[in-house]
Structure formats: structure tokens, C-alpha cells
Amino acid sequence: MKSALKKSAAAAAMFFAAIGTVHAATYSAATTGHYTTKNDFTVCNGGPCQNYTTAMIPSGSFTTAAPLAANLSNAPIAAQITSFSFNDGINTYANTNPNVRLFQATVSTSATGSITSSNIFLELWQTGTAPHAIGDKIGLMQIGATVDAYNTLNCTSIGTGPTGATDSCVAAPSFIGASYANAAPWSWALITPSTPTATPVPSTSALGLLVLSALLGWAGLAISRRNRNA
Template structure:
């Protein structure tokens, strides 16, 4: 096979591989949102931070995206290295992977043989006072899915700052309760998996692969005709 044709085929293989990898990105969503069953709100007057109350009309919600579907038969596995994005809400606060004030304490997941989530232990935080590096005494909000329940705390104090189980520095490791803190709790969340949507405003990788394939086929036809006519080939 001529070297130029081999090069085109290699390029097609790379594009198809990249397209396949993109299609494997998966979004796991709390479905339906986990409604709170109980709240324990702050005691007025607010003594520290910015006090707000949870209500039973609120719920924990959100999703996370992984670069590939979760493997089957995971047992409390740390999947944070696979997570490309996340966004959660506790009804008062939003915890986004794009927010510099957000920290990930842990991101452990168990799955069944088919890769469906059976349980999680996901804990995220968002600093509400202070600046990085934070210190004991700064205040934050916390959201946790797992342990058979969903738990949220708003405007809680921090008594210890360090490195989280996911390796993230500047994370609060202990959150003692005080009269200015509000809490909410609910049942364990259920998670629904779906393929991540691809880009819509530009051609996808698979479309580019088809374009390259068409060009390669055209090149092959031209080459054969020139060989048959004993005409010199144009160098590529």
C-alpha cells in the first residue's frame, strides 16, 4: 500500500478513536432530586457568617460527568480521577467544579455488575468566608450524598483545614455544629446515567472522520486513473 494512503488511513483511525472516546462520556444525575425529610435551622440572632434556613420544600440535586462509563462491580471506589465536571445544589448553595471556592472531600462509588450506581459517598464543600489558604474559624457549606442518606449544612464553622481524601488541599476536615448553622437531611439519592451530549455548533469528530474518508477514497481513485494512464503522480 502506498505510504500516502497509509497515512490517510492512520489519520482516520485516530479520528474514529477520538470520536468513540467522546461518545463514552457519561452523566450521572440525581433522579429525582432528593427532597429533605427534616431540617434543623439556626437559632436567631445569627451569631456568625450569613445565616439562612433550609425548608422541607427544598431538595438536593445535581449531576457529575465522567470521561467514560463507570466499570461494573466497583466497591466504594474513588472515581474522582474520572470526573470531568460536576454541579450540585442543596437548595441554598451551588457546588460546581468550575467554582474556585468548592472543595471535594471524597467521591466514592459502588456499582452493580452492569456499571449502574448502587451507592455513593460523595461529599463537597464550598467556602463562604475567608480566603485561600483557609484557616480554622472560616465558614462554609457542606453537601453529602451517601451513608444511606443525604445531608446538607449551611454556614457551618470549620475547626481543621487540610488535604481531603481526593487529594485536594485547603479542604475543611471538621465542621463542628453551632447555633448559626442550618442543617437538612433526606433519604439516599438515586442516580440515573445517560450519555453526555456532544457539541452541536461545530462538526463532530465522526463527521470529520467521514470527510477524511471521502478524501482518501477520492485520492485512491485519482491514483488508479493516473497509473492506468501512465501519468506522473502529484507529490503529496
């Protein structure tokens, strides 16, 4: 009998583990467009100076440990992001690059968990080494009400970003030698899983019935076998 109960407990544990399984979710730019406005640098003031073109199309995606919750309102999600990769046409911002900082990441979502707006701010140190110093060059990419990209900005203050990312540039007002481009905002699509559907979870009473049924089944089987062997 004890052995049967142990087996039923193991079966119940497997059941609870199965219903509690969550899957990573990847969100990607669904609709993007070419840069519509840009400002070129005039004199390169250090760093990898390069101008954006209107032929360039910014793109990118990020992955979270589980699908984003529904009805978020400008909520911070940096702690949920496990990986990301964005490209502004000149620079690539990826979590695998030690010179990249996820400076800010907030989103709002619909009742189904789809992203309705975002404010994702990425930085790329282009000169210097950590810990960085005032005067080091950075690239910036911001995905919000519009998509904005900057190359070889002059950083004027070092600190910690809203996400907790240390060694971040917290002020870069100097545009000397920098280039800039702007594109219309993009919409987000959940590509893994394919649709933002909530995972159904049985009610407590339903779970209780399932576990009770499993216990009774194992116990009955054990008694039946014992009677046959008597």
C-alpha cells in the first residue's frame, strides 16, 4: 500500500510539473520601415564615424523566459529578458556583446499579452574599455514612439541605467561628429510561441479530483494484487 501511495505521489508530482511548464517567448519587429529622416556627421570627432542612409531598415527581437503578462502598462521587463539582438543599419546591439548595455526596457500589453507600445533603449560602447570614461563614444538605439539611432555620440556622464546596468552612459548631449536617423514606430509580433495565448490551469478543485483519482487508482490496484497473492 505504501509503495502504491508513493507511486501515486510521484504521478501527481509529474502532473503538477507538466501543467506548470512555461515556454520562452520571442518578440520581433513585425512591421518596420526605412529611415525617413537623418543627420550626417560633418567632421569625425573620433570613433567609427558612419552615416545612416534612407535605404537602411532597423530591426530586432528579444526573448523572455515566459510570455509577457496581459494588460501591462509601461512595465519594466528587463529582468524577464534572456536574450536580445537589434540592428540599426550600422551597429548591432546583442546581449552577447560585453560592450552593449540594455539601458531601459518597458512595455505595455493588450488583454491578450500582445505588445502595444515599448520603450527599449540600447547602448553600445564604441571606444574605451570598462570602466568607461567621459568622452568615450557610444551608439544608441531606441525603440519607442519612433525608432531612433545614433552613432558615435560623445558620452558626458557615466552611471547606472534604469535596468540596473552599470557602466552605462547616462548623458550624451554632444552631437559633434555624430550621425542620427529616425524611422516610424514598428509593431511587435510574438513569434515563439506563435500566438499569445494564456496557458489554461485547472482549478484547485479539479486538481484535487485528479490527484484523488490517481491515489484511489493506485491504492485499488495494490489491494487487488495483494488479494490475488493471498
